[in-house]
Structure formats: structure tokens, C-alpha cells
Amino acid sequence: MSAQFTTLIGAGELAGAIDRPDWRVIDCRHDLVDTDHGRLAFADGHLPGACFMHLDDDLSAKPSGTNGRHPLPDPAELALRLGARGIDRSTQVVAYDDSGGIFAARLWWLMRWLGHRRVAVLDGGFRSWCAAGKLSTGQPTPAATHFEIAAVAGHVLTDDVVAGLSRGDIVLLDARSPDRFRGENETLDPVAGHVPGARNRFFHDNLGRDGHFKSPELLAAEFRQVIGGARPSQVVHMCGSGVTACHNLLAMEVAGIRGSKLYAGSWSEWCSAPERPVAVGSEPG
Secondary structure, eight states: OOOOOSSEEOHHHHHTTTTOTTEEEEEOOOOSSOTTHHHHHHHHOBSTTOEEOOTTTTSSOOOOSSSOSSOOOOHHHHHHHHHHTTOOTTOEEEEEOSSTTHHHHHHHHHHHHTTOOOEEEETTHHHHHHTTSOOBOOOOOOOOOOOOOOOOOSEEOHHHHHHHHHHTOOEEEEOSOHHHHHTOSOOSSSSOSBOTTOEEOOGGGGBOTTSSBOOHHHHHHHHHHHHTTOOGGGEEEEOSSSSHHHHHHHHHHHTTOOOOEEESSHHHHHTTSTTSOOBOSSOOO
């Protein structure tokens, strides 16, 4: 059996395997403000053989106003979408975007949520591929197959967060930028601030100046500084809508700190109920 990629893959490694029939590349490019960006960019040029999946239409359910801006999709529906793109349990999946991996990491986490381990994010994203390989404008038509769900696990609900914070046995990591965490410059959600007791780990800090993920050793040191002595299973990731939180979860896995969870509703779900408390400013300590 060939090597399995379960966190990151480099452009050179992908170039050597991109034509394999048991590999599938997924273009996850997106823009939270201009939601047509991904489809238009895909039409202009994408990795050879890549299929496109849209954050709102494919990787999320419809928001109700109380379940966050990017609710988790129905597992069975997501499995159908994956199968329609030729992905089954044996497929090595590689996800990429042009935003540092934040949208690709969402697909990475979703596939692991369904029990699929052979999925990786292209380190350096679209730009790294452009430096190493050619683009295509063709529309791939992979043969549809059946994607079997093996597990649905690894996420927590709002009540779990409330209970965990009350007991003091979880560490809640917010992946938003420090200014949004403090309650400044909020443009995406109607309420500014953060969940009382949350700690801030800006997802962008997972990347080096070259746009690639930092080394596992450096990531491990940085995350240990934030989570202290907490066990990985005690760490719960959140952000604005459960997307960039997946970037932190991926970075922890790269660092060898495995087993943390996602609060998918995140801030946009939390702040939808006026009775839930809101904190502003920097985290204490």
C-alpha cells in the first residue's frame, strides 16, 4: 500500500501522485464576503483533475439563525457529495485553497468526522502548486461511487461547552484574530466579543512567513504554551462559525497533539442567544 497522508502534503509529493486513480483533489477556495470567488477561481484554473466543493453549499448545512453561520452538514448528504466526486473509503483525498488552508481544513476535519483518515491539506495551498505544476480548466467527471460513513465524532455542542467551562475541565481555544476576540472590528457577527473563559489562538499563527505550516516542533511548543497541561481531549476549538477552528485542530494534529474537538456552532451560534454571557477585552492572565 502506498503512503497515506493524514495531515499535510507538499506540492512536490502531490505532483508525483496526482494522476493516480485512487487519489482525488478537492478545490475548496472560498471568500466569506464574495461567496462566488471559489467557483470563479476554479473555472479560471485549478489543479489537474480537481473537483470543486463550496463551503456554503457542500460543506455546510443551511443556517437557521440559531445554529451558526456554517452549521455542520448532514453526514449522509455529505457522504453523497463525496461519492459523487469519486471518493470512497480507499481514496486519498487532498484539499487545497488560496487562503492559508482555512477552507481546506474544514473539508479535512469533515472527512475525519465521517471516519476517513486518508485526507490531507496541501501545504502552501494553490500558490505552492503554481510554483510546482500546471493548471487545468477542464471539468472533471469522476465516476460516482459510494462513500461509507465509518464514524461521526469529534464535535461538541453549545451545552457541552457550557458544562465543560462550568466544571473547568475543558480549554476553549478561539481561532479568530485577536481584535475580533477582544470584541473589536467585528464585521461578520451581530455581537462582538468572546465566550467567557475562552483563550485566543489566532489560526494565522500556525503559518510561517512563507505561507506554509510551521514545523511540528514549533507548533507543539506554541500550543502547549496556550493549553498548558490540558490533555488533548480537553481542548475544544471554536472561531466565528466553525471554519478557521479546523485550522487550529489540524495544526495540533501536525504537532502530534491529537484528539481535540470542534465546537462547530462557534461564536455565531453562541451569540445568537441573548442570555448567553459575552466577554470583551483580552483573556484574563
